[in-house]
Amino acid sequence: MLVKTFGAAVTGIDAITITIEVDISRGIRFFLVGLPDNAVKESQQRIESAFRVYHYKWPGKQIVINMAPADTRKEGSAYDLPLAIGVLAGDELVSDTMIGDYIMMGELSLDGSLKPVKGALSMAVCALQEGFKGVILPVSNAREAAVVEGLEVYGASNIGEVIDFLNGKGGLQPTVVDTRAEFMKGLSGSDLDFSDVKGQESVKRAMEVAAAGGHNIIMIGPPGSGKSMLAKRLPSILPPLQLSEALETTKIHSVAGKLAGHTALITQRPFRSPHHTISDVALVGGGTYPQPGEISLAHNGVLFLDELPEFKRAVLEVLRQPLEDRQISISRARFALDYPASFMLVASMNPCPCGYYNHPEKKCVCSPGVVQKYLSRISGPLLDRIDIHIEVVPVPFNKLSEAPVAEKSSAVRERVIRARERQQKRYAKYQNVYCNAQMSSKMLRSYAMPDEAGSLILKNAMEKLDLSARAYDRILKVSRTIADLEGADTIQAHHVAEAVQYRSLDRSGWAG
Numbered sequence: 001m002l003v004k005t006f007g008a009a010v011t012g013i014d015a016i017t018i019t020i021e022v023d024i025s026r027g028i029r030f031f032l033v034g035l036p037d038n039a040v041k042e043s044q045q046r047i048e049s050a051f052r053v054y055h056y057k058w059p060g061k062q063i064v065i066n067m068a069p070a071d072t073r074k075e076g077s078a079y080d081l082p083l084a085i086g087v088l089a090g091d092e093l094v095s096d097t098m099i100g101d102y103i104m105m106g107e108l109s110l111d112g113s114l115k116p117v118k119g120a121l122s123m124a125v126c127a128l129q130e131g132f133k134g135v136i137l138p139v140s141n142a143r144e145a146a147v148v149e150g151l152e153v154y155g156a157s158n159i160g161e162v163i164d165f166l167n168g169k170g171g172l173q174p175t176v177v178d179t180r181a182e183f184m185k186g187l188s189g190s191d192l193d194f195s196d197v198k199g200q201e202s203v204k205r206a207m208e209v210a211a212a213g214g215h216n217i218i219m220i221g222p223p224g225s226g227k228s229m230l231a232k233r234l235p236s237i238l239p240p241l242q243l244s245e246a247l248e249t250t251k252i253h254s255v256a257g258k259l260a261g262h263t264a265l266i267t268q269r270p271f272r273s274p275h276h277t278i279s280d281v282a283l284v285g286g287g288t289y290p291q292p293g294e295i296s297l298a299h300n301g302v303l304f305l306d307e308l309p310e311f312k313r314a315v316l317e318v319l320r321q322p323l324e325d326r327q328i329s330i331s332r333a334r335f336a337l338d339y340p341a342s343f344m345l346v347a348s349m350n351p352c353p354c355g356y357y358n359h360p361e362k363k364c365v366c367s368p369g370v371v372q373k374y375l376s377r378i379s380g381p382l383l384d385r386i387d388i389h390i391e392v393v394p395v396p397f398n399k400l401s402e403a404p405v406a407e408k409s410s411a412v413r414e415r416v417i418r419a420r421e422r423q424q425k426r427y428a429k430y431q432n433v434y435c436n437a438q439m440s441s442k443m444l445r446s447y448a449m450p451d452e453a454g455s456l457i458l459k460n461a462m463e464k465l466d467l468s469a470r471a472y473d474r475i476l477k478v479s480r481t482i483a484d485l486e487g488a489d490t491i492q493a494h495h496v497a498e499a500v501q502y503r504s505l506d507r508s509g510w511a512g
Contacts, residue, residue: 003089003096005082006103008126009072010119012337013255013292015126017103019068020079022086027062034067036074043077043108047084050112054160059091073334075289078117081106081136084159085166094166101133102154104162113158114138118257121250124148134174136162142175143264144254147247149179182264183243192233194409199395200226201406206390206502208412211237212419213481214435216323216345216385218308220504221392222355222362227348230392231304234346235269236409238302239417245300248340252299256292270301276310280318285339286330295322298343308347309377316382319345323385326432345386349378360393375505384470387437387478389504419484436481444473448480453493461500475499 002023008015032041048058065083067074082104088094105123106114116138117123124145127135134152135145142155154172156162164171194204203219207230210217219227241249250266253259259266274283274294285293295303305311322328322341330337351357352371357364364371383389420435426447427433433440439448450458458475461467467475478499479491488495 001090001092003086003099005086005089005099006132007079007082007105008103008119008123009074010122010255011072011335012290012339013122013251013296015119015122016072017126017130018072018074018079018082020082020086021066021068022083022090023064023066024059024087024090025062025064028060029062031062031064032067033065034070034074035072036067036079037076039077040067040074040079040083043080043083046077046080046108046110047087049110050080050084050108050159051088053110053112054163056088056093059087061091063087063090076118077107077115078105080108081114081159081162084108085162088163089166094163095168098166098168102136102152103127103130103132103134104136106136106138106156108159111158112160114156116140119255120145121147121247121254124151124153125251127151136165136172140262143177143262144250144259146175146177147179147182147250147264177264179265180243183246183267185267192236192409194233194237194412195406197226197229197233197406200230200392203230203390203392204406204412206388207234208237208416209478209481209485209502210234210344210346210388211412212416212485213387213423213477214344214437215387215478215481216347216437217388217390218347218349218383218386218505219390219392220349220351222350222359222394225392225394227392228304228306231302231306231346231348232271232273233409234302234344235271237412237416238269238344239413239420241267241269241300249300252292252296252340256297258297270298271304272298272301273304273306276305276307278311278315280312280315283315284318284322284328284330286332286337290330290335290337292339293328295319295328295341295343296339299340301343303343303345305345305347308349309374313377313379317379320381320385323382326438347386348392351375351391358391380470383505387474388502390502391504415485418487419481422484422487436477436484439477439480441473444476448476448491450476450479450491450496451493454479454491454496457493457496457500461496465500465503467500467503471503475503478502 005020007018009018089096105117120141121144124135128151136154139155139157146153153175155175161171246265272294283293326342328339328341352366352374354365356362357371423435479495482495482498483491
């Protein structure tokens with residue numbers, strides 16, 4: 001008897017339907033074709049064991065299973081459930097009247113229980129687009145998939161429940177998630193707050209400007225000056241995720257298997273902080289079994305690179321394209337994938353190997369030329385994509401003990417949201433431009449030209465501070481953001497003056 005069940009394969013962050021054709025006829029041989037990997041081929045042993053627990057037997061006949069499309073590689077153990085149901089339906093032990101209405105995925109344990117799978121949200125989206133009635137998944141993936149409206153989602157804890165359901169004996173109840181209510185419930189503030197940081201008002205201001213314009217920022221300062229503490233609090237002043245952004249972010253984390261148990265929707269902006277020993281593949285994604293990298297996991301959020309010069313140069317250089325294009329294209333011999341990568345880059349570094357160059361109290365012990373050599377570990381093209389450079393000076397003890405309560409993140413976030421709203425309205429007619437950091441050079445001439453006094457300050461700064469040519473566009477973008485925070489339509493002299501202060505690493509002689 002020939003029957004068909006349906007599964008899904010994840011490619012990139014999307015899924016495609018896999019048709020599993022099972023033909024049972026006279027004979028004793030078993031064939032599994034359609035480009036399965038070893039994990040799929042090993043499914044027979046898991047399925048046989050699960051059958052015995054529920055008093056079913058592996059058919060003593062010839063079984064041919066084809067997984068179509070045959071030129072798409074099938075990877076992982078998540079195909080256990082549709083393969084098992086296909087075999088039972090082909091042996092007429094499961095009714096075939098409903099199996100064509102559902103995409104089924106799940107890894108079987110030897111006792112027949114179902115283990116969670118990766119990419120459940122992508123599979124649910126695929127099922128809806130392909131016109132399926134619903135999906136049947138492990139119970140731990142049900143809430144994640146139920147975020148997709150207009151689809152029946154059933155969570156099963158074992159294969160016995162699935163068999164009873166398909167035979168019309170009930171046993172499974174649809175999982176229902178109110179997506180908007182789930183989204184709103186998760187929009188509560190972060191546990192980390194800017195008010196926790198005493199002093200550092202100039203750095204906080206720079207981070208507010210960065211958040212308001214979507215600018216990349218690098219902080220340079222000695223150990224213990226608060227760089228990491230400030231970076232971890234940046235998400236608390238970013239605008240809250242929109243529902244579409246939350247769904248896209250959840251899909252990426254679902255594919256990577258990074259969702260916490262029973263999490264339906266990611267509602268907080270991601271904050272990723274990889275160690276400096278990370279490889280370039282782990283950062284951008286890919287691998288033998290393609291997975292999103294750290295830059296995609298930081299999509300719609302923050303990627304924090306602590307001690308930037310300690311990262312391998314090859315790893316840092318792969319950031320150049322995604323910083324510009326807001327996505328990463330991975331091409332290999334067997335596949336080509338695109339992962340989204342629209343993130344804010346926040347980096348920190350010591351000013352020199354010993355960490356105390358330009359320190360107000362401690363003396364730097366680095367030999368001449370070492371500071372410049374240390375800084376040169378970061379290439380010019382990468383620095384070119386970082387709009388704001390800010391020096392972080394340690395807070396003296398007397399200020400730590402006497403500093404008043406600082407401004408809370410909620411107050412800063414309100415100003416950031418208002419500035420972002422101005423930018424979204426301004427760039428409404430442009431595709432994929434949502435904030436000042438994404439402006440092209442042509443757009444700068446239309447929206448970011450300062451008044452006469454501002455132009456004069458910029459001209460003097462370029463000449464006297466010997467700023468590089470690449471600093472010019474960055475200063476204009478940051479100036480536009482500072483004006484937006486004030487609600488000003490034109491860029492004025494004090495906006496430009498503040499933006500000039502955020503180009504520390506471009507100043508001639510900064511590193512000796």
